[in-house]
Amino acid sequence: MIKFFHVRKSYRGDAPAALDDVNLTIDDGEFVFLVGPSGAGKSTILKLIHMEVFPSEGEVIVAGFTTAAMNRKKVLTLRRRVGVVFQDYRLLGDRSIYENVALPLRLFGQYNERQIAERVEFVMNQVGLWHKADYRPRELSGGQQQRIALARAVANQPFVLLADEPTANLDPHTADEIIHIIQRINQSGTAVILATHKMELVMNSGERYVRMDQGTIVEDWVDPLRGVRS
Numbered sequence: 001m002i003k004f005f006h007v008r009k010s011y012r013g014d015a016p017a018a019l020d021d022v023n024l025t026i027d028d029g030e031f032v033f034l035v036g037p038s039g040a041g042k043s044t045i046l047k048l049i050h051m052e053v054f055p056s057e058g059e060v061i062v063a064g065f066t067t068a069a070m071n072r073k074k075v076l077t078l079r080r081r082v083g084v085v086f087q088d089y090r091l092l093g094d095r096s097i098y099e100n101v102a103l104p105l106r107l108f109g110q111y112n113e114r115q116i117a118e119r120v121e122f123v124m125n126q127v128g129l130w131h132k133a134d135y136r137p138r139e140l141s142g143g144q145q146q147r148i149a150l151a152r153a154v155a156n157q158p159f160v161l162l163a164d165e166p167t168a169n170l171d172p173h174t175a176d177e178i179i180h181i182i183q184r185i186n187q188s189g190t191a192v193i194l195a196t197h198k199m200e201l202v203m204n205s206g207e208r209y210v211r212m213d214q215g216t217i218v219e220d221w222v223d224p225l226r227g228v229r230s
Contacts, residue, residue: 002026002049002160002191007058009044009215017056018044020215026193028159031186033202034195036212042195045212046162049193050082051075063159080108083153083190087165089145091137097124097148098133104156123151127181143174150181160191167198175201183207 004024010017019041026032034042047053048060051070060067065078091100098120105116124130127147129140137145146166153161163182167175179194179201186192196202202209211219 001028001061001063002193003061004045004048005059005061007048007055007060009041009048009053010056017215019048019055022058022215022217024210024217024220026160026191029186029189029191031183031192031207032194033205033207033209034193034212035197035199035202035209037197039214040212041215042212043164044215046084046164046193046195049160049162050084051078080156081159083156083158083161085146085149085153085161085163085166087168089137089142089149091145091148091152093137095136096133097129097135097137097140100137100148101152101155104152108156119155120151123155124148126154126184127151141174143170143177146170146174146178147181150178150185154185154190158190160193161185163192163194165196166194167196167201179205 002025004022007019007022008017009019022045034045036042044053048055048067049062051062051067054067062078063081065074092103101120101124102116105111105119111119121130124133127150129144129147129151132140132144137148140148161182166182167178170178182192182194206223208222210217
């Protein structure tokens with residue numbers, strides 16, 4: 001579970017706060033869109049969950065870790081449990097697709113080579129690209145690279161996937177494919193928090209969305225057919 005308690009985040013003392021008095025709860029296994037224009041605070045929410053940054057005021061709790069009591073060791077432990085994917089893919093161009101996906105398993109996991117091979121094959125099949133294992137990123141389309149980025153993000157079986165504008169550089173058809181893959185990942189039990197400025201992705205999904213503007217939450221919508229959150 002992820003909780004924000006009266007969170008304010010300011011990057012510079014004389015600038016408007018990136019977040020101002022944000023209260024938010026995201027349950028295990030939920031799919032939540034963060035939606036709003038550039039500068040609304042979406043990326044700051046994701047950075048706080050990943051504990052790349054810390055609140056200026058208030059508290060964030062992620063899977064039992066609290067920003068009020070973190071140290072470097074605890075941050076690294078948390079990050080093993082959080083998958084992150086970006087709009088610019090961030091794949092290593094000098095390594096094969098297989099090695100890109102295997103990287104978090106080598107860095108954060110305690111797996112032998114057989115276990116790594118099995119997990120890489122599994123997640124690459126999830127995104128439909130196991131047959132590209134020996135390719136390099138430059139040999140793939142943008143949509144394929146984003147699918148590989150997704151496979152890498154979930155390779156270590158995180159409890160939550162953070163996706164920051166993952167469809168921003170993609171055409172509408174490819175963007176829909178990426179959203180469907182992310183929804184399948186969510187259906188396997190991984191919570192998803194997806195930041196986007198594309199309201200059209202959100203409106204047809206049936207998923208919960210949290211709409212932000214100027215650092216505050218202005219709407220938190222849940223499909224009534226799914227029940228009311230407590």
